[in-house]
């Protein structure tokens with residue numbers, strides 16, 4: 001694939017992207033460090049600062065889809081992601097407005113930088129917007145976390161996944177179901193790379209780092225210390241929080257569960273807005289926190305009795321650490337977390353959530369295992385493929 005020095009653009013826009021970009025950058029740096037081994041440390045550092053390697057160089061673009069300190073900069077700091085070369089300031093808006101703003105600004109970057117490959121991750125609007133721009137400028141698209149399908153077209157992410165994969169050149173895949181989906185869609189076999197999961201690379205790296213960190217630095221350390229057992233909750237999907245009936249049902253289930261076990265709940269800005277708008281009151285046994293940085297969030301959920309979530313990434317991260325996970329959705333684009341991992345789908349109706357919660361608390365989920373290639377080496381595999389294929 002790469003015969004001369006190639007230029008990559010890495011795209012990150014929203015919170016779940018940052019965890020996936022960090023290991024790629026770390027791996028690119030490591031490669032460059034090895035390539036420039038013979039050079040003086042001054043030249044080596046200069047080249048790393050300029051994001052150069054012998055085989056390839058890269059630029060980092062932050063679309064600005066997420067922009068609050070807690071949703072963006074806190075992650076760049078925690079995850080050791082360098083300052084972006086471009087910040088597009090797309091901000092919030094309707095899907096059309098947000099996507100259009102990202103596309104317009106990203107086109108200028110591509111025209112200026114003339115990259116050979118644009119790397120997009122996940123399934124957010126930034127993923128979709130930047131892959132369309134790249135492909136129309138005849139730039140190759142590499143999609144990390146390609147092939148996942150919920151088969152639920154009411155999810156904006158499903159549309160983003162399908163459209164991105166329709167124009168992707170290099171499919172980097174996290175689980176077998178994604179390989180199967182791409183094959184069924186007729187994607188070329190020699191462009192599908194089952195590499196494992198960069199999100200798990202990040203998790204394992206951060207877990208190690210956490211062992212060496214003094215938790216006294218975490219703002220909410222005392223809360224963890226004062227709780228014996230707790231549920232860790234995240235909630236932000238439009239299908240759960242933007243609909244009054246769904247949100248009221250979930251809140252009612254949570255209030256009931258909180259009578260048995262306290263719940264720690266970092267509240268996403270979308271959810272905070274909707275809880276207020278619909279006048280949904282959470283019990284005071286649900287500890288509401290602001291959005292947490294990656295390290296502090298991990299500090300909480302790794303020791304949770306149960307994680308309840310509607311996020312995609314947490315279904316996978318809990319599987320990797322063997323923490324039981326109850327997913328507040330009817331479907332998942334990550335079936336491996338159910339087949340092999342610790343995940344159970346509960347849907348979003350009150351009775352179903354409570355009955356699923358009781359079942360997990362009584363029986364747990366036995367026989368969970370780590371999915372193939374979730375070993376912390378996915379980014380290394382991706383960079384090797386990009387350099388040598």
Ligand code: UD1
Pocket residue numbers: 014015016065066067068071072092093123124125126156157236238268269270273312
């Ligand atoms: C987006 C992604 C979703 C991902 C989620 C993680 C899409 C279609 N959705 O959803 O896949 O799981 O990020 O968080 O790309 N807001 C702030 N500050 C911010 C960002 C957002 O206050 O930094 C508020 C705004 O009021 C905004 C709302 O949150 O309207 C939703 O943000 P948006 O980026 O549109 O979607 P998410 O729900 O975050």
